Amino acid sequence: MKQLLLSAVLLLLVQLSWAQDRILLRQPSLSPDGQELLFSYQGDIWRMKLPEGQPRRLTVHQAYDSKAIWSADGQQIAFQSDRDGNSNIYVMPAQGGRPKQLSYYSGNDQLLGWKDEQTLLFASRRAYIKIERSYGIYEIPVSGGQPQRILNSDAVDAQMSPNKEQLLLVRGSCRTAREDYRGPANRDLWTYNIKADKFEQITDFKGNDFNGQWVDRQRICYLSAQSGRYNIYLKDLIKGEEKALTQEKKMGILNFALSQDGQYIVYQQADRIFWGKTEGKKQEIKVDIASDYRFDPFIEKSYSHLDNYSLSPTAKRIAYEVHGDIFIGAQHKQLKEGRTLAQGPSRQRAPLFLNEQTLLYRSDEAGKYALYKVSSKDSTATDLYRSLKLKNSLIQEFPLDLSQYWLSPDRKQLAYLLGRGQLWVAQIDSLGQLSNNKKLLDGWASPTGLSWSPDSYWLAYSLEDLNFNEEIFIHAANDSIPPVNVSMHPRNDRNPVWSPDGSKLAFSSDRNNGDSDIWFIWLKKEDYLRQTTEWKALEIWAEEKKPSKKDKKEAIKVKIDFDQLYARSQQVTAMPGRESGICWSPDSKTIFYLSSSNSSRNFEKDRALYSVRWDGKENKALISASQTPYNLQLSEDGKLLFSQLNRGQLAYIQLSNKKLNNLSFRSNLKIDYAGELAQIFEEGWRALEAGFYDPQFHGYNWKQLKKTYRPLCLKASTKEDFQWMYNLMLGQLDASHMGLYGGDNPKKLARKKSGLLGVELWQDGKAGAKIRSVLEGSPASRAESQILANERIIAVNGEKIKPQDNLYAFLEGTASKPTLLAVKSEAGDIRELVIWPSPSLNKQRYEAWVKERKILTDKYSKGELGYIHIKAMGWSSFERFEQELMAAGDGKKGIVIDVRYNGGGWTTDYLMAVLSVRQHAYTVPRGAAKNLKKEHKAFSNYYPYSERLPLAAWTKGSIALCNESSYSNAEIFSHAYKNLGLGTLVGQPTFGAVISTGGYGLQDGSYVRMPFRAWYSKAKDENMERIPAMPDILVRLAPDYQAKQEDQQLQKAVEVLLKELNADKK
The missing domain is CATH 3.90.226.10 (2-enoyl-CoA Hydratase; Chain A, domain 1)
Structure with missing residues (x-):
């Protein structure tokens, strides 16, 4: 509750600061006369008189509306929106009103601009773009009708010249967020002479040149990083002369737009908007918006899946993680409601029962991951599930993020990992207090799959060397014996698990034909030397001497003969594919494991749960691949085997009868939207600080980038704007393989998909859709549903296509379904055919x-x-x-x-x-x-x-x-x-x-x-x-x-x- 109140206060302060400070708007553009502004804010289109008018919202929709552009006569506004789940092109009256959808293709269409007052240009990846990492350039009438490709080249941008004789193109695939990129994939400006059918490259800077726009029929403006920051340049295409219109040095310009006559310009630098004469003085524009939230600042959601879980010692209680909060549930089918134990907006992770009364977890509430606990303050109800008085407290902070931890079987020691490669062991008491912290490892590689021996004396883990070969090590928890490589093989060995009797150490290994199989090592020489028949006899004799329940269980003492321990390995499974997720039965005779049939493709696709005897016999399937089991845990009494299924549902198998029981938890969260964005920024930044491959960050100041971009990111009014600004920050490192992607979004949209025929279209203003070309291998190329170039589709499922109709609007929802087409041949003959449109033509x-x-x-x-x-x-x-x-x-x-x-x-x-x-x-x-x-x-x-x-x-x-x-x-x-x-x-x-x-x-x-x-x-x-x-x-x-x-x-x-x-x- 304290965190929620604090978050509400912070949100109020942010709102107040927004009222006094600049807002983060996007993609400003100008009216034809340069005296009015369009921009995107809160995912909607706004209009404003310059220089100090009151902004007016033109669109109101949960979707993300963006890139609004005025027509030359000022009467219409085109924009793009993801209202159907993917980006399409829309047009509306300049004063506002109901938008008209123009494109319907199942892909992301990108609005480029107006070709003339009746036609729009847009970019799309359709049948013509086969493999290139770019787009085809299309036009579409604002009155409606078929889109038509107008360029026999790929490009990412195209602008029609004032005299309609040339296209100004941008070609190249490097993300513009990489301001300092200098390389072959940079973006350059080209022109295409329509009449002469001639391409000409007009910029050759090694970095990005883009956002080209015509000033008049001879001059263009564009953005370039040639000064080290993105600035606006004016170039004369006839004279070849060029000059910089801006001289920004601290932060580059993100985008700009010109008035119809090229006399006025507006541009964006971070959260600042400037406007004025293109070749004259500019002034900063203050945009004041007093608007309601686009979405509720606190979002209540209910989840039925869980991200991770921990079993209490009795397995009657299950702690689990959902969306960065910790919950507890009961192992009972009728008790479905999860109780909240720890919540955000910071992130709580990795719940672990110290005992029935105390749960450990890690949280970054204090700025980096530290160790916390939750316990009951109610002396009459110490059960965390039943208690109404909970106490969350910090156990210990560390100089690095607490990455993982593992509790010893006797619950008296805690092994934990700090940062990437610091492995520590500490004593832990029943209240969770740590003492006698001892560092065991401090390296670049992270020990993974750590497992405690049953006597709590040894640790086993896998560790990569600089050849990225993973080996199994045994390490004394008190560090009295340094780590010993017990696998010694040039193929990966990983995830060791001790047998409960302390005689064997099982692990997964890639050493046999590249498949990942289950192996184990005999820890004692005398066990390794026994023959199979001898083991069988010993098992029978042990059954005959089975102790009574009154007999005291003898404590396990693990003995290890280290001499050539690696040579005492034995293969258990030899199935094709990948075996992993090892769990031992309490009697150490059976191994439970996960297996997928093909290790070279998707490991998760067909994973099933199996059991097998330690000698490789009696291999049986327990849960089918259709349920995709993962994350196995065995209850302490060895009677129940738990597993997550499919998308996070929890289930368990009663090992006595192999019956599968599903558990259902309902977890209710209250998500602080602004607080969550701050959490995402901080944790993502911190993860890269610790993990980015170059500790010098390519020579850039990563901490200063945080200071610069954090306030900008937290001004974002939508998740899209947040990720855009965050990715601009990442782009400043000039590194590949970077980006923030995915995640929940509060907007709820239709998810419309059009079936694809594999045809390109002509635009001739007539009824029906005239075929320009047919893609080989597509539905329209097959003998039973063949359509030829210059034929015309005149109806879909009995609905006639009028001149203002778009073919793809009729194909929505037809993917992989039989669809009736009426087709007119060049000769005028009409035939009907059944076609099965494809969901993709990639x-x-x-x-x-x-x-x-x-x-x-x-x-x-x-x-x-x-x-x-x-x-x-x-x-x-x-x-x-x-x-x-x-x-x-x-x-x-x-x-x-x-x-x-x-x-x-x-x-x-x-x-x-x-x-x-x-x-x-x-x-x-x-x-x-x-x-x-x-x-x-x-x-x-x-x-x-x-x-x-x-x-x-x-x-x-x-x-x-x-x-x-x-x-x-x-x-x-x-x-x-x-x-x-x-x-x-x-x-x-x-x-x-x-x-x-x-x-x-x-x-x-x-x-x-x-x-x-x-x-x-x-x-x-x-x-x-x-x-x-x-x-x-x-x-x-x-x-x-x-x-x-x-x-x-x-x-x-x-x-x-x-x-x-x-x-x-x-």
């Missing part, structure tokens, strides 16, 4: 692009070379690569390997293994040669690779293609291919974005990406982040290469490889 667009490259390779090489495109550096793409070595390379002299537009992954070393094979012998089977002595040389190129190697092999010639959209692991491949001398590298320099990355989850379900490991080129000792792979031969790809069915980079690669192969013959 695969078809990609395959069409690859097929075209194969055709071109065959054409350029006259059939002598094969072509393979690697879509991503993931397992499915690698398996396809192996198949394509035969499908595309069989009978060819060499292959072209293409990693352009490849977004990365992890499989470079697999590809290197395939391409680095060198033939050392050849074989001739019986029957292949009539005379072995005379004919054997004819078989010198043959070798039984498929039976001798774990991967495919390619020993013929190859050449590789990369470009500025080759990213991350695709760049590592490009560096390796060139530096290891595997062949010639052709194309354009890669993006320069190579960091190993993970993610850190935040309270609202959002996550901040976490670059954690640098990559250096072995050949040059250069950090591959911000230093691209440089091709041996540089070739640019024409903007309209796809429309002309050409590929200049591919053509050069074919030419070079054929020359190399012919030279080798000589």
